[in-house]
Amino acid sequence: MKKLGLGIQELSELRKDNYIYVDKTEVIHKLITTGKYYFLSRPRRFGKSLLVNTIEEIFRGNKDLFKETWIYDKWNFEEKSPVIKIDFSRLSYHSSNLKDVLSEELDTIAKSNNIVFEEDKVYSDKFKQLIQELGKENPVVILIDEYDKPIIDYIETSKKEKAEENREILKGFYSVIKGSDRYIKLLFITGISKFSKVSLFSELNNLTDITINRKYATITGYTEKEIADNYGEYLESIKKDFGFDRKGIMDAIRLWYNGYSWDAETFVYNPYSVINFFEAREFKNFWFRSGTPTFLTKFIKDNMVDFTKFDTKVITDDDTLDSYDINNIDLTVLLFQAGYLTIKEKIIDPEFYSVSYNLGYPNMEVRESFYKFLIADYTSIDKTTFSSITRKLKGNLAKREIDQFFLGLKSVFADIPFNIFMEKDESYYHSIIYLTMKLVGADIIPENGSSRGRVDAVVSNPKHIYIIEFKMSSVNDALKQIEKRKYYEPYLYDGREIICIGVAFDRKERNIKDYGVVSVEELLGEKKKI
Numbered sequence: 001m002k003k004l005g006l007g008i009q010e011l012s013e014l015r016k017d018n019y020i021y022v023d024k025t026e027v028i029h030k031l032i033t034t035g036k037y038y039f040l041s042r043p044r045r046f047g048k049s050l051l052v053n054t055i056e057e058i059f060r061g062n063k064d065l066f067k068e069t070w071i072y073d074k075w076n077f078e079e080k081s082p083v084i085k086i087d088f089s090r091l092s093y094h095s096s097n098l099k100d101v102l103s104e105e106l107d108t109i110a111k112s113n114n115i116v117f118e119e120d121k122v123y124s125d126k127f128k129q130l131i132q133e134l135g136k137e138n139p140v141v142i143l144i145d146e147y148d149k150p151i152i153d154y155i156e157t158s159k160k161e162k163a164e165e166n167r168e169i170l171k172g173f174y175s176v177i178k179g180s181d182r183y184i185k186l187l188f189i190t191g192i193s194k195f196s197k198v199s200l201f202s203e204l205n206n207l208t209d210i211t212i213n214r215k216y217a218t219i220t221g222y223t224e225k226e227i228a229d230n231y232g233e234y235l236e237s238i239k240k241d242f243g244f245d246r247k248g249i250m251d252a253i254r255l256w257y258n259g260y261s262w263d264a265e266t267f268v269y270n271p272y273s274v275i276n277f278f279e280a281r282e283f284k285n286f287w288f289r290s291g292t293p294t295f296l297t298k299f300i301k302d303n304m305v306d307f308t309k310f311d312t313k314v315i316t317d318d319d320t321l322d323s324y325d326i327n328n329i330d331l332t333v334l335l336f337q338a339g340y341l342t343i344k345e346k347i348i349d350p351e352f353y354s355v356s357y358n359l360g361y362p363n364m365e366v367r368e369s370f371y372k373f374l375i376a377d378y379t380s381i382d383k384t385t386f387s388s389i390t391r392k393l394k395g396n397l398a399k400r401e402i403d404q405f406f407l408g409l410k411s412v413f414a415d416i417p418f419n420i421f422m423e424k425d426e427s428y429y430h431s432i433i434y435l436t437m438k439l440v441g442a443d444i445i446p447e448n449g450s451s452r453g454r455v456d457a458v459v460s461n462p463k464h465i466y467i468i469e470f471k472m473s474s475v476n477d478a479l480k481q482i483e484k485r486k487y488y489e490p491y492l493y494d495g496r497e498i499i500c501i502g503v504a505f506d507r508k509e510r511n512i513k514d515y516g517v518v519s520v521e522e523l524l525g526e527k528k529k530i
Contacts, residue, residue: 001233009049015065025071037187041211043339045272047220048190052145059141082134087145128176135183148191193337214263221268234278259362264346288369297377314359375435390439413511468501475516478502
């Protein structure tokens, strides 16, 4: 079997050392032959750097690297182009001023091309000279990878001044591109976010944003066919570990790692998670663990954002998804661009010819991991401890151990530091209940699934269906709510036992005060005991 290219971002290493390479050259060919200025936003660890390097190797004329790929006999590799490539993820701007780091990077590129800068030249002028000298005879290819990293790394409120400073530096850096058009063959820029007030987007009015362009929906990530064609031997080997057939293992991989879409038609797998899965031979939250969204979860908690809406339908429009300002962060846009939400559905209004999008979590990996990080921030209970608690709670419900289930649930609130409770309002308790129930496997009833009010949950397992209503008043009020809303009706002919539970929460005690358990027959007035 060919080797798994875990973490490898250089095409030459993949091709020369017998690693699997998923051929993206057909869509790359479309990109580099039909336009000139491009921007692509994709989440971290989603193949952007390998994509940039592949484009670089094409223009450098390294034909041998492309044997047995789509582009091999469709591109004139003899016509080479000079390349300027800057990868911001590899620049050490944390310990030095971004201006100085950029200037040093340009010095290195100039030296490798026998170009000499004047001693006192500033970074933006160096960039301009580099473009114009390299592009004198053959127009230059400019590749910028992770353009926004010097901004994203400082986007937290306490560091925002640095983010703004770096944004202004980048504004000056990119401003030279527009006046150098005749020296440029291709400009391709990648990043996670599209920030407003960066000259890249305000001055380059011919820059094509291909982020949600259906023609480039598969330029990164793996389609199901690409996994079958390239990882077939691994699928055959690993299915035995789980006792699955080929369909069964693909169903499981799809549930965990598929679901990303930028056009609502084509859904791709997270390449980082897929490769890690084949390496580890077990299902884990690989992508999420590789870069925890500390800023995002802190932002949600500090601003009391209603995160529950991400479980139902988040409708947004084209303009909203386009960009945002670091001083006015739209959490929905940030979550979409960072890969925690994806496009589930494209909605076209025939009356106004407008387009909107329904966003949601892409898959189980992202959804469950996001809940775990939120609950850790909300409760100060570490993720390992909380995972152990939720495993026990699931087991309690599977065995119909209702008293033990509520003992475990009470322990969650008992372990939360007193000072955290004293600072929060009622919606805070609902948020903790909501997250805990979601991690136990509950479906929150959509009409009422809000961290701003009561929590109505349905938990099902092979033998039981639990309908649970949490209220800040009394057990009777909670049970009456279940009866009034008829939450049990969809399950009356299911065959499984339906158990209705009303839960009363005591704000003063900061915990569950009481709970009542009745069968659906008893709830409806029939005297059948459970």
